[in-house]
Amino acid sequence: MSKKKGQSKVTVYPDWCKGCGLCAAFCPAKVLEIGADGKARAVREEDCVDCGFCELHCPDFAILVTPKDKSRRKDNHVVPAARE
Amino acid sequence: MAERTQLIHHYLRHNKKFPHVYCAGCGHGIALGSLIRSVHALGWSKDEVVMVAGIGCSGRMAVYVDFNTVHAVHGRALTIATGIKLSNPNLKVIVVMGDGDALSIGGNHFIHAARRNIGLSVLVLNNNIYGMTGGQCSSTTPLGATTTTTPFGQMEKSFDLVELAAAAGANYVARASAFHAQGMDKLMQATFTHRGFSLLEVVSPCHTQYGRKNKFKTVVDMYRWLKESATPLEQYRKLSAEKAKGRIPLGVFVDRDEPSLEERYADLRADQTAQAGRR
Ligand SMILES: Cc1ncc(C[n+]2csc(CCOP(=O)(O)OP(=O)(O)O)c2C)c(N)n1
Ligand code: SF4
Numbered sequence: 001m002s003k004k005k006g007q008s009k010v011t012v013y014p015d016w017c018k019g020c021g022l023c024a025a026f027c028p029a030k031v032l033e034i035g036a037d038g039k040a041r042a043v044r045e046e047d048c049v050d051c052g053f054c055e056l057h058c059p060d061f062a063i064l065v066t067p068k069d070k071s072r073r074k075d076n077h078v079v080p081a082a083r084e
Numbered sequence: 085m086a087e088r089t090q091l092i093h094h095y096l097r098h099n100k101k102f103p104h105v106y107c108a109g110c111g112h113g114i115a116l117g118s119l120i121r122s123v124h125a126l127g128w129s130k131d132e133v134v135m136v137a138g139i140g141c142s143g144r145m146a147v148y149v150d151f152n153t154v155h156a157v158h159g160r161a162l163t164i165a166t167g168i169k170l171s172n173p174n175l176k177v178i179v180v181m182g183d184g185d186a187l188s189i190g191g192n193h194f195i196h197a198a199r200r201n202i203g204l205s206v207l208v209l210n211n212n213i214y215g216m217t218g219g220q221c222s223s224t225t226p227l228g229a230t231t232t233t234t235p236f237g238q239m240e241k242s243f244d245l246v247e248l249a250a251a252a253g254a255n256y257v258a259r260a261s262a263f264h265a266q267g268m269d270k271l272m273q274a275t276f277t278h279r280g281f282s283l284l285e286v287v288s289p290c291h292t293q294y295g296r297k298n299k300f301k302t303v304v305d306m307y308r309w310l311k312e313s314a315t316p317l318e319q320y321r322k323l324s325a326e327k328a329k330g331r332i333p334l335g336v337f338v339d340r341d342e343p344s345l346e347e348r349y350a351d352l353r354a355d356q357t358a359q360a361g362r363r
Pocket of ligand 2 (some may be wrong): 107141293
């Protein structure tokens with residue numbers, strides 16, 4: 001896991017975020033926080049271990065975890081059978 | 085190719101208002117994500133999928149996805165889905181209902197659809213409450229729980245959805261939780277591809293109508309509770325009755341391979357046609 005640390009970009013779409021706090025509460029690396037505006041934001045992106053929990057469990061589809069390195073930016077999160 | 089979230093956005097109807105109407109942290113949103121990922125993973129086209137949903141917060145799902153959709157009548161999603169499946173068995177018919185929808189008003193349709201073993205993929209998003217209409221108790225509200233209609237605590241025993249479906253004759257019965265999305269994806273794909281009546285119960289937190297009245301300060305607390313109490317079925321079966329108390333077993337409860345109603349019907353039809361040809 002630690003090998004992957006710091007290799008991902010965590011994007012929150014503020015318009016879709018309702019600030020439920022699931023991502024902030026359960027992120028194992030404490031990357032996300034709920035800001036004063038009531039929306040999630042990635043405050044410690046460099047600590048992201050690319051587990052994908054926030055993206056999978058965001059009930060509002062407001063979070064995206066992508067590899068920073070463009071060459072790795074294929075389909076690492078979609079179940080293998082889904083690749084077209 | 086898209087990442088997971090982009091993939092989900094691809095399957096949504098973009099002329100609808102987003103974010104969706106679900107309250108912050110509602111488990112139904114997580115189930116919707118899992119549903120879309122599962123359809124995508126199976127490689128199904130949007131056109132071969134029919135989603136029939138009942139009425140309730142759970143039923144709203146049909147409004148948002150770009151499949152063929154029917155936003156049916158409260159409690160009657162299974163009857164409409166039965167008609168669709170029998171008229172065109174090639175369609176992948178997914179039925180989405182709430183616990184009130186499936187088991188209170190629609191309880192009779194539920195047991196008979198399971199008994200007939202008709203080839204439907206049935207998701208029941210169980211939040212133990214009538215979410216949409218103001219938090220009245222449902223037939224899965226736990227004993228003692230406070231709701232707007234049980235201010236002194238629920239006096240009635242609740243249904244165990246899994247046991248009910250198993251006893252009624254469903255071919256496949258499983259339970260997933262909104263906190264365990266990866267596991268839910270696997271079970272959902274199995275539910276979607278299994279022969280006959282296939283049920284997936286999704287334990288889905290509703291803080292607005294249920295949690296607040298039952299000692300969960302925040303919606304996050306409900307997910308903490310799910311994290312702590314959910315137990316894989318194999319492990320659960322080894323626990324003593326005392327240790328198993330309050331735990332929620334997740335996994336596959338029933339996996340049968342009986343022919344489905346539409347298969348039996350196709351056989352009958354082929355037989356009758358052959359006999360008529362001989363006459
Ligand atoms: C025939 C009929 N009776 C009652 C209603 C009112 N009604 C709408 S949704 C609902 C219950 C919703 O609870 P559930 O099925 O558990 O779904 P949830 O909102 O919790 O997802 C009721 C009683 C209705 N729409 N139609
Ligand atoms: S009332 Fe409950 S079930 Fe309905 S959207 Fe809100 S949290 Fe979800």
